[in-house]
Amino acid sequence: MVELKFYLGLTIEEISSVLGIPVTTVKGEWRYARASLSQYLSGAGQH
Numbered sequence: 180m181v182e183l184k185f186y187l188g189l190t191i192e193e194i195s196s197v198l199g200i201p202v203t204t205v206k207g208e209w210r211y212a213r214a215s216l217s218q219y220l221s222g223a224g225q226h
Contacts, residue, residue, distance in 0.1 A: 180205065181212050 183189045183197065191209065195202045 180208055181216075184209065 180194055180198070183194045189197065191205050192202060194209075195205045198205070
């Protein structure tokens with residue numbers, strides 16, 4: 180999903196169509212992916 184959004188520039192609706200999953204699922208997974216990436220980049224994921 181991240182690759183589809185960043186590398187191909189697809190919208191949430193386009194990602195939903197490509198993957199064959201509901202828009203609400205894409206939105207939820209996108210929020211989770213952004214939060215995880217943000218946490219990782221801030222250094223919170225380091226031990």
